[in-house]
Amino acid sequence: MTTFVDRVELHVAAGNGGHGCASVHREKFKPLGGPDGGNGGRGGDVILVVDQSVTTLLDYHHSPHRKATNGKPGEGGNRSGKDGTDLVLPVPDGTVVLDRKGNVLADLIGQGTTFIAAQGGRGGLGNAALASARRKAPGFALLGEPGQTGDIVLELKTVADVALVGYPSAGKSSLISVLSAAKPKIADYPFTTLVPNLGVVTAGSTVYTIADVPGLIPGASQGKGLGLEFLRHVERCSVLVHVLDTAALESERDPVTDLDVIEAELAQYGGLDDRPRIVVLNKVDVPDGKDLADIIRPDLEARGYQVFDISAVAHLGLKELSFALAKIVGDARAAKPQQEATRIVIRPKAVDDAGFTVVAEDGSYRVLGEKPERWVHQTDFNNDEAVGYLADRLNRLGVEEELVKAGARAGDEVIIGPEDNAVVFDWEPTMNAGAEMLGRRGEDHRFEAPRPAAQRRREREAERDEAQEEFDSFNPF
Incomplete structure (x- = not known):
């Protein structure tokens, strides 16, 4: 049964x-107390958080769909x-998040x-939030925006100071x-270690982590053995x-x-290439191993390597090795630049950025931009007043003007949004939408300012006189 997973594809939906x-x-x-519709709530985010107690991506291997x-x-x-x-999804320290194309x-x-x-x-905003001096009683509300969805790849790259590399059964575990x-599994057959093992070493005042990277054989970087899975x-x-085995039984x-x-x-x-090597x-406790180590040491030192003779079984040479590793790790830590305080980078929009673009396609015109696409998702197209409100917003943004410049005419097909999530309609410049009872979009004559009493009295008298004249015209007597 799989107990360690260091790469998964996760399907997330906010x-x-x-x-x-x-x-x-x-x-x-x-009877007409005014609009009082409330706003819709925000959708939840999908958040990855580093948790030191998590060491594998196994949970996401079994359940890759998260919403x-x-x-x-x-x-x-x-x-x-x-x-x-x-x-909130906890992930191990050292997790890299990529898109499906491999971009970090x-x-x-x-x-x-x-x-x-x-x-x-x-x-979405309720009609109370949409009310204004000109739009006193909106008969519509905005729809909520859909949450982001997508596929991401999680790769775990162990955060360790020292990596032990070598052939299977060389003695790394x-x-x-x-x-x-x-406490890794140790046995006398190849590929005993199937997952990276991590340990903490203390040498004097230096504490560092050491990782055992399994499965390196010829062709590992091309996928042979287990090396490609764990080279990261x-x-x-x-x-x-x-780690070299000086008592290998294979004669070749x-x-x-x-x-x-x-x-x-x-x-x-x-x-x-820039990492120091040791x-x-x-296995120098074996007589043949000690002899072979004495033979090859001059050649390795001539190549510039620092060489240590050890025996993991007999505990020979371990103290010298641990302190040598501590010195290299300490020097590497000191050479790293000091972490700077978090900086906020402000990238203002260009003064000529309209926030959208109009692209002429085969017999149609496509409008792309964050605001137009978001407004379309917020619109209830079963409500004429809501459609009119959308048209007003697009007009104020300058979409109609740009369509005219691009050569669009009444009745041409206009597409708002990308191909996979677009709204298509026949364009009518400065189109009027909304209920017949509305003089202007979103205005209700029932909420007009009150008229003076004298004016209302004159209007009632005029209505009575008009009704009396109509009655007299039909009275035969």
Whole structure:
């Protein structure tokens, strides 16, 4: 059964915003109390958070579909809908977030680091929020925006200071078990270690982490064995330790050739040329192993490697190795630039940025832009007044003017939004929409300012005189 997963594809969906409410306040002796529809609630976000207690992506391997809750719709009485609950997904330290094309979206390092993988939709405004001096009683509300959806890839790159690399059964698991408190599986057959093991080592005043990277064989960088799956775990390490088996039973292998093969695989993987290397000659407690170590040491030192003879089983040479690694790790930490305070980068829009573009296509015109596309999603197209409100917004933004400049004429097809999520309609310049009872879009004559008493009396007298004249014209007597 799989217990360690370091790469998953996650399908995330944020919550949709709740719809706004179109409501009119009703109370005894107040038949027209005005609009009181509340706003819809915000949809929940999908948030990735680094949690030190999480060491694998196994949970997301079994359940790759994750969705936040939707916002609640608004209600009458100026009651806003409840916001959706954010979905917080804990991930291991060192998780890299990528899109499906392989572009890095975030590199999550450090306890509590967060990344919003999908943002919830905004709630729609109720008719109370849409009311104005000109639009006293809107008969519509805005719909909630849909939440963001998409596929992301999570890759775990172990955050360790030292990486142990080498052939299977070279003694990496044994070495990490005696240097730290880690308890990896140890056996005398290849590919015993199927997952990276992580241990903490204390050498004097320096504390560092050490990782055992399994499965490196010839062709690992092209997918052979297990190496390709775990080579990413050496990327963050400050020093690479080649563990060479000086007591290998295979006659066709020797430690120097093993070193050359592993170095070739690391070069093929790329990005590790600047990491310092140390060579560890393991199993020198075996007589043949000690003799072979004495033979090959001058050659390795001539190449510039720092060489240590050890025996993980007999605990030989471990103290010298641990302190040498501590010095290299300490130097690497000191060489890193001091972390700067978080800076907020402000990128103002250009003064000539209209916020949208109009593109002429085959027999149609496509409008692209954040505002027009968002407004379309907020519109209830079953409500004529809401459609008229959308037309007013587009007109104020300058969409109609740009359509005219692009050559659009009445009746031409206009598309708002990208191909996969677009609204298509036949364009009517400065079109009028809304209920017949409205003089202008969103205005209700029932809420006009009160007239003087004398004017109302004259109007009533005129209505009576007109009714009397009509009666007299039909009276035969």
